[in-house]
Amino acid sequence: MSESVGVLLSPRQTLVTSEISGQAFDKIEGHIASIRQKSSMEISELVDPILTWEGLYEQKVSPQEFAALQILSSVLETIKYVSAHHERTPYAALEQAVETEHDVLQTVFQNLKKDGRPNASIVRSFGIVTNVFKDFLNLDTMKVKDSVYDQMYYWQGLMGTATAAFMFKELGWEIRLPPARADIENEVDLIVKNAKGDIYTVDITSKVNMNDGLSGCFRASVRESNPAAKKLINGLSGTIRINVPPVRTQEADDFYENKITGYPGEKGLTALKNILIYA
Amino acid sequence: MPKDQNIQFDDLEKLGESKGEQKTFSEEELIGILSDREKLAAVYKESGVDFLRILFDKLAMSKEFRIKAIEILEQINQKP
Numbered sequence: 001m002s003e004s005v006g007v008l009l010s011p012r013q014t015l016v017t018s019e020i021s022g023q024a025f026d027k028i029e030g031h032i033a034s035i036r037q038k039s040s041m042e043i044s045e046l047v048d049p050i051l052t053w054e055g056l057y058e059q060k061v062s063p064q065e066f067a068a069l070q071i072l073s074s075v076l077e078t079i080k081y082v083s084a085h086h087e088r089t090p091y092a093a094l095e096q097a098v099e100t101e102h103d104v105l106q107t108v109f110q111n112l113k114k115d116g117r118p119n120a121s122i123v124r125s126f127g128i129v130t131n132v133f134k135d136f137l138n139l140d141t142m143k144v145k146d147s148v149y150d151q152m153y154y155w156q157g158l159m160g161t162a163t164a165a166f167m168f169k170e171l172g173w174e175i176r177l178p179p180a181r182a183d184i185e186n187e188v189d190l191i192v193k194n195a196k197g198d199i200y201t202v203d204i205t206s207k208v209n210m211n212d213g214l215s216g217c218f219r220a221s222v223r224e225s226n227p228a229a230k231k232l233i234n235g236l237s238g239t240i241r242i243n244v245p246p247v248r249t250q251e252a253d254d255f256y257e258n259k260i261t262g263y264p265g266e267k268g269l270t271a272l273k274n275i276l277i278y279a
Numbered sequence: 280m281p282k283d284q285n286i287q288f289d290d291l292e293k294l295g296e297s298k299g300e301q302k303t304f305s306e307e308e309l310i311g312i313l314s315d316r317e318k319l320a321a322v323y324k325e326s327g328v329d330f331l332r333i334l335f336d337k338l339a340m341s342k343e344f345r346i347k348a349i350e351i352l353e354q355i356n357q358k359p
Contacts, residue, residue, distance in 0.1 A: 102292070109295035165294060176291035191291055199288050234285050 091184070098180040101158045105177070108162060108261070109169075116169065118261045126159075127260045156246055160206030161189050163244045163262035167272050168192050168202075170264070178232075186228050194276075198237040201229050205243045217245035218255060218268065220275045242272070304333050306344055 111119050118126075168175050174193040178201070182188040190202040200222070208217060225239045245251040247259045257265035264272075304312070312322050313334075 175294040177294055193288055231284060234287050
């Protein structure tokens with residue numbers, strides 16, 4: 001065994017849980033930042049700091065911390081894949097982007113607190129991803145064109161979907177994830193069902209409308225589904241289109257309860273409820 | 280759902296629920312995967328976060344496996 005492994009397995013140091021958690025994330029954040037500089041990711045580069053941390057403190061990564069790592073890992077892998085194609089995004093990369101989005105959404109929704117809000121580790125992981133990759137995640141910067149992603153930031157779009165899902169969950173609707181093809185080809189981000197059993201596809205965006213300005217960031221409407229969507233889902237009642245305020249806009253201050261995870265506040269929920277009351 | 284046509288709502292993946300059956304790897308398989316950079320990349324691409332979860336679960340359960348894994352990863356990192 002080499003000297004450094006001996007260091008890794010040194011006697012446990014006394015730290016309170018919150019310090020351990022903070023140190024683990026800080027170490028990961030620093031490590032991820034250095035990987036970002038190289039624009040690439042090896043699995044061993046992610047595993048290494050966790051092994052180091054676990055060996056040093058002889059304490060395994062908690063399920064919540066692991067859930068946070070899942071988010072980092074998924075996003076990193078997808079970004080690496082998508083960014084490998086600068087001119088035109090292949091279909092497989094788009095599929096991976098959607099699947100990653102679904103993985104992240106599942107990770108978030110499988111790690112909710114009793115009050116329905118994301119747990120602390122998830123909140124922190126969202127913050128890390130947003131900060132560390134704020135430029136890297138910008139697909140405009142990556143010059144990805146001729147794809148469904150050329151109009152928005154990947155992470156911003158993902159957060160917009162999380163926000164809409166939180167809203168439907170708060171309103172008591174059932175939420176399902178569509179096949180990746182439906183997202184790419186038919187702009188179906190979620191499929192939801194209300195208490196009456198009516199089923200809708202949901203098309204979610206998170207943009208600033210240049211005509212309406214910041215005050216028009218939240219928009220929602222219910223309309224007839226396009227023929228392709230009707231063919232896709234049995235018993236479809238219509239399509240709900242939602243634009244949630246990007247978290248960096250002024251309107252977001254009132255709209256969100258938590259801008260890091262995109263958890264909506266009362267204003268956002270009421271706005272959607274008023275539109276969906278007749279759905 | 281091969282053709283993504285006429286899908287029933289209840290057959291779609293529910294948000295917030297586990298996907299159910301998870302791929303598994305034995306300790307020997309994990310060591311073999313960690314030892315081979317190309318295999319590692321292939322498995323990670325196929326299994327993604329499932330592989331990571333299994334790996335970390337195993338690391339938490341077995342100190343011997345953890346030591347072995349650290350040695351292997353150190354060897355990988357020392358390669359040019």
